[in-house]
Amino acid sequence: xxxxxxxxxxxxxxxxxxxxxxxxxxxxxxxxxxxxxxxxxxxxxxxxxxxxxxxxxxxxxxxxxxxxxxxxxxxxxxxxxxxxxxxxxxxxxxxxxxxxxxxxxxxxxxxxxxxxxxxxxxxxxxxxxxxxxxxxxxxxxxxxxxxxxxxxxxxxxxxxxxxxxxxxxxxxxxxxxxxxxxxxxxxxxxxxxxxxxxxxxxxxxxxxxxxxxxxxxxxxxxxxxxxxxxxxxxxxxxxxxxxxxx
Amino acid sequence: xxxxxxxxxxxxxxxxxxxxxxxxxxxxxxxxxxxxxxxxxxxxxxxxxxxxxxxxxxxxxxxxxxxxxxxxxxxxxxxxxxxxxxxxxxxxxxxxxxxxxxxxxxxxxxxxxxxxxxxxxxxxxxxxxxxxxxxxxxxxxxxxxxxxxxxxxxxxxxxxxxxxxxxxxxxxxxxxxxxxxxxxxxxxxxxxxxxxxxxxxxxxxxxxxxxxxxxxxxxxxxxxxxxxxxxxxxxxxxxxxxxxxxxxxxxxxxxxxxxxxxxxxxxxxxxxxxxxxxxxxxxxxxxxxxxxxxxxxxxxxxxxxxxxxxxxxxxxxxxxxxxxxxxxxxxxxxxxxxxxxxxxxxxxxxxxxxxxxxxxxxxxxxxxxxxxxxxxxxxxxxxxxxxxxxxxxxxxxxxxxxxxxxxxxxxxxxxxxxxxxxxxxxxxxxxxxxxxxxxxxxxxxxxxxxxxxxxxxxxxxxxxxxxxxxxxxxxxxxxxxxxxxxxxxxxxxxxxxxxxxxxxxxxxxxxxxxxxxxxxxxxxxxxxxxxxxxxxxxxxxxxxxxxxx
Numbered sequence: 001x002x003x004x005x006x007x008x009x010x011x012x013x014x015x016x017x018x019x020x021x022x023x024x025x026x027x028x029x030x031x032x033x034x035x036x037x038x039x040x041x042x043x044x045x046x047x048x049x050x051x052x053x054x055x056x057x058x059x060x061x062x063x064x065x066x067x068x069x070x071x072x073x074x075x076x077x078x079x080x081x082x083x084x085x086x087x088x089x090x091x092x093x094x095x096x097x098x099x100x101x102x103x104x105x106x107x108x109x110x111x112x113x114x115x116x117x118x119x120x121x122x123x124x125x126x127x128x129x130x131x132x133x134x135x136x137x138x139x140x141x142x143x144x145x146x147x148x149x150x151x152x153x154x155x156x157x158x159x160x161x162x163x164x165x166x167x168x169x170x171x172x173x174x175x176x177x178x179x180x181x182x183x184x185x186x187x188x189x190x191x192x193x194x195x196x197x198x199x200x201x202x203x204x205x206x207x208x209x210x211x212x213x214x215x216x217x218x219x220x221x222x223x224x225x226x227x228x229x230x231x232x233x234x235x236x237x238x239x240x241x242x243x244x245x246x
Numbered sequence: 247x248x249x250x251x252x253x254x255x256x257x258x259x260x261x262x263x264x265x266x267x268x269x270x271x272x273x274x275x276x277x278x279x280x281x282x283x284x285x286x287x288x289x290x291x292x293x294x295x296x297x298x299x300x301x302x303x304x305x306x307x308x309x310x311x312x313x314x315x316x317x318x319x320x321x322x323x324x325x326x327x328x329x330x331x332x333x334x335x336x337x338x339x340x341x342x343x344x345x346x347x348x349x350x351x352x353x354x355x356x357x358x359x360x361x362x363x364x365x366x367x368x369x370x371x372x373x374x375x376x377x378x379x380x381x382x383x384x385x386x387x388x389x390x391x392x393x394x395x396x397x398x399x400x401x402x403x404x405x406x407x408x409x410x411x412x413x414x415x416x417x418x419x420x421x422x423x424x425x426x427x428x429x430x431x432x433x434x435x436x437x438x439x440x441x442x443x444x445x446x447x448x449x450x451x452x453x454x455x456x457x458x459x460x461x462x463x464x465x466x467x468x469x470x471x472x473x474x475x476x477x478x479x480x481x482x483x484x485x486x487x488x489x490x491x492x493x494x495x496x497x498x499x500x501x502x503x504x505x506x507x508x509x510x511x512x513x514x515x516x517x518x519x520x521x522x523x524x525x526x527x528x529x530x531x532x533x534x535x536x537x538x539x540x541x542x543x544x545x546x547x548x549x550x551x552x553x554x555x556x557x558x559x560x561x562x563x564x565x566x567x568x569x570x571x572x573x574x575x576x577x578x579x580x581x582x583x584x585x586x587x588x589x590x591x592x593x594x595x596x597x598x599x600x601x602x603x604x605x606x607x608x609x610x611x612x613x614x615x616x617x618x619x620x621x622x623x624x625x626x627x628x629x630x631x632x633x634x635x636x637x638x639x640x641x642x643x644x645x646x647x648x649x650x651x652x653x654x655x656x657x658x659x660x661x662x663x664x665x666x667x668x669x670x671x672x673x674x675x676x677x678x679x680x681x682x683x684x685x686x687x688x689x690x691x692x693x694x695x696x697x698x699x700x701x702x703x704x705x706x707x708x709x710x711x712x713x714x715x716x717x718x719x720x721x722x723x724x725x726x727x728x729x730x731x732x733x734x735x736x737x738x739x740x741x742x743x744x745x746x747x748x749x750x751x752x753x754x755x756x757x758x759x760x761x762x763x764x765x766x767x768x769x770x771x772x773x774x775x776x777x778x779x780x781x782x783x784x785x786x787x788x789x790x791x792x793x794x795x
Binding site for chain 1: 302461624634
């Protein structure tokens with residue numbers, strides 16, 4: 001099997017051939033029963049190694065995997081086993097892609113204010129925006145993880161957002177209760193201020209980062225970009241490198 | 247992590263090497279295969295390739311692969327007269343494999359001029375511009391060795407400006423990308439000479455390693471399939487297989503010890519539990535990168551060496567060079583899908599040596615590339631005139647798949663005031679004095695970058711880009727290329743190491759990494775760092791066999 005045949009296998013045959021489950025931190029690869037693909041036995045070999053109850057750590061798991069693949073594919077597998085592992089992990093990520101849509105850090109009221117702003121930064125029109133991408137769930141998870149030190153920025157900043165709303169539209173107590181046009185006016189007035197920049201950066205991040213982080217649901221942000229997250233590609237990559245290239 | 251020998255710190259090994267990156271990995275492989283006992287102290291963790299992630303937040307925001315300013319904060323100032331402010335300007339790989347894990351893998355050899363620019367072109371005011379004590383001709387066999395031992399793809403003879411070479415590349419160049427086709431057509435139209443990028447990335451299986459699967463998570467990321475020729479994927483496994491080399495991760499060196507006879511006796515380090523340890527060795531090699539190597543020497547001052555180890559010249563940490571870099575963005579009608587495959591597929595060196603009549607010293611290369619992840623594009627690529635939020639911003643995001651970059655890579659001149667030093671107040675999480683970076687681009691460096699950037703705009707104009715944009719050239723305050731801070735030379739008064747990487751002051755202390763550079767080349771230093779490491783290993787092994795370490 002050549003390199004590009006393998007790549008094609010990853011792209012086209014992989015998903016129907018096996019299902020990926022993630023349990024207790026272990027990746028399990030299972031060939032579907034009755035699958036007649038020439039790769040099925042390979043996948044079963046991977047599966048048996050990964051389902052071995054013994055592997056206590058990644059090193060052991062990889063060693064089992066390597067052993068199984070040597071049996072399944074000989075020299076070819078020893079060269080390509082990392083790619084197979086990579087594909088398996090990628091598939092596991094896809095499986096894990098949608099964390100539950102619930103708030104852990106932010107209150108419902110804080111979330112409503114932030115989401116209202118996020119939805120003006122990346123609005124919904126004929127394609128999904130920040131709301132459909134679940135940006136607010138990304139932000140909530142971020143504040144529980146890598147951006148925990150930025151929670152204070154929201155605690156301090158959301159009252160500024162509300163105060164600016166009241167200042168500009170006296171009858172409206174909350175940003176999320178303003179009309180979209182009014183919201184845009186408030187946000188324009190706050191551009192450059194810490195609360196705007198915080199929501200702005202987190203909104204873009206939540207729209208475009210990996211779905212495992214809680215946003216970019218259904219990969220709607222990546223669709224907006226035209227970005228394909230397949231684990232492997234083969235040339236031609238784009239329009240201009242088709243044919244004889246140069 | 248492969249099975250490997252382990253040594254007790256109290257056991258005197260032949261060599262302790264600080265750093266497991268581009269240089270340290272090569273030295274570990276060469277010295278262990280030559281029969282020596284080697285311990286490599288790596289401050290970062292050992293990350294198995296299967297744990298390399300496509301998650302930009304993990305890689306860039308949680309700093310999976312690079313130094314973390316929350317643990318190791320830094321300061322920055324433009325000149326020694328300024329007060330240094332908190333700013334994390336020095337970015338380096340902090341894991342087994344070092345910066346070679348996440349690098350873009352551009353492997354240009356230096357040209358002859360890079361070694362002898364001072365005598366060919368004369369001194370440049372405000373600099374410590376000097377020739378190297380080695381020439382390209384002496385380095386050529388080691389460049390070839392890098393290409394074959396580490397694994398570099400490319401096409402020999404494809405650039406008329408390339409210096410002579412003794413061997414072709416071991417594997418063919420990577421497939422051309424759409425950016426490369428556009429770049430090549432436009433460059434030819436202008437009479438320039440584009441060629442396939444030489445990359446330390448395998449285009450096909452080589453020495454038991456897999457070829458690239460073009461996943462596109464390349465620049466800035468670790469390679470899960472081992473096709474990127476990092477030290478982690480290429481030389482470190484060979485070192486381990488000798489049964490004589492231990493790579494000791496999470497070992498943060500903080501002092502090189504010397505005895506009253508001024509001989510280095512080993513390296514003190516903090517282990518993973520932050521306990522102080524001391525590894526005894528017959529000889530010490532620092533390959534900790536062009537920021538951490540001088541820092542470690544400055545941290546190792548003693549009554550014999552009051553201004554830092556090996557620093558009688560006063561030049562440890564000085565002459566920092568970081569290379570100029572600038573980008574032109576361009577969008578086209580049809581999808582390029584530059585997020586696929588490696589970052590770069592075409593380069594040109596027509597401006598490697600700029601005409602002296604321009605009135606400044608410099609030179610560099612241009613390449614067609616795209617290192618933009620979805621996140622970096624969304625947050626950092628916006629042209630002026632496009633709103634940064636709202637419907638228009640969202641619409642602009644669609645141009646991601648139709649965008650490419652032409653990057654300028656340029657020489658930095660060695661300026662003595664540009665330096666790595668110890669901050670007088672700030673400490674890291676281990677209580678050690680923090681890095682302070684002092685840097686102000688030499689005026690000629692800024693002129694060089696502006697000149698190259700104008701050529702990049704000209705190129706995208708010739709390519710009939712729908713839109714091309716750039717930002718004004720400005721002084722730099724971030725450094726990923728860390729060069730020149732323990733420069734090599736024959737005179738102990740004007741250099742830190744000799745032509746064999748031995749420090750002038752401490753006979754069994756060797757320094758080999760970007761710090762050894764005398765000039766910066768034209769923007770792609772890692773190939774030369776590794777060629778120096780192969781050469782240094784040969785010289786050091788010969789000396790050791792003669793009992794001279």
